[in-house]
Ligand SMILES: [Ca+2]
């Protein structure tokens with residue numbers, strides 16, 4: 001059913017209180033207009049219905065590192081097929097303040113307060129190479145209310161709980177939808193700092209059960225600019241209880257920080273093709289006013305017992321290969337890095353200053369910016385003649401070896417340069433790679 005009091009989120013992300021009625025009308029008209037469309041949606045099995053459930057269970061308590069008491073509320077979904085889920089969680093601000101999940105510091109940033117439970121979605125994340133399941137764009141924290149808007153990350157591909165589906169709206173359109181079965185799936189945990197701890201820990205069961213309340217919820221299917229909302233009349237399943245017997249002991253204060261070591265580790269992930277050829281990292285540093293090569297590290301470098309010195313390389317059946325590296329470097333310097341691999345365009349001139357105290361510096365962040373630390377840097381394959389471009393000259397060179405039946409030993413390194421994916425032949429899959437990367441640049 002439609003609730004006229006409910007805030008309406010406009011497509012540009014603002015909560016639109018005044019325009020609520022107007023948008024509702026439009027939605028209702030839209031439903032009429034979309035009768036045929038609805039049939040289409042149902043026929044492709046993305047729909048929202050009123051049996052779906054959002055439930056909140058709390059509070060789990062623990063002491064944060066700074067000695068403050070932190071209370072967690074777990075949010076679960078069940079039986080939901082929708083492109084988004086909204087709910088409003090009212091909290092008693094005499095005892096609870098939204099806090100950063102990681103530190104328990106009070107916050108007004110919904111994204112910092114909530115932590116995704118990625119476990120049920122691991123397979124989807126892995127396949128999509130995405131690092132988060134939900135977008136919390138419209139979520140916000142008010143003085144006694146958290147408005148939550150859970151929308152699946154549009155970059156996630158079809159698999160399990162997240163589904164990419166086709167709809168007609170009226171144009172053909174792809175939607176990313178949640179596809180949660182009727183068993184409870186715990187999706188996010190919300191963090192609150194407990195204030196007035198002494199009184200809080202003496203609250204009765206009834207008082208505790210009034211600490212959190214869900215005001216309204218909706219799940220919906222967005223089709224282009226139109227939003228079909230489905231509200232549920234039945235009160236949400238909100239359980240608040242505290243097992244004071246199981247509050248862990250206060251942590252001992254952290255030990256004084258140790259003197260920083262003289263080295264730090266440069267970590268990161270790079271990717272390319274051909275597992276038989278190493279990734280090569282040339283590391284330069286400024287000395288006496290000019291750049292000098294400090295060291296060259298290869299992904300295949302190992303000690304005498306065969307232990308890899310600089311991290312792990314893994315690859316797929318097709319030859320796509322990744323190197324997750326960790327390289328010790330001296331502090332007190334500025335570095336510039338060049339990454340290379342046979343028949344790939346060099347990735348050059350990533351510069352950074354060694355950290356003063358941290359023991360780790362992320363190369364991918366230094367190269368691509370904050371938040372990109374989990375994203376592999378992909379080297380472009382196909383630069384067979386090593387001129388820094390993938391062009392017709394590489395194709396001409398490639399054609400000399402294409403589908404040649406002679407053993408690769410005859411041609412040695414020339415052959416290896418043209419076997420882009422390293423499967424032992426110079427074949428159509430290499431050609432395909434070459435074409436994909438034609439004229440491509442970083
Ligand atoms: Ca080239």
Ligand SMILES: [Ca+2]
Pocket residue numbers: 418419420421422423424425426427429430
């Ligand atoms: Ca090949």
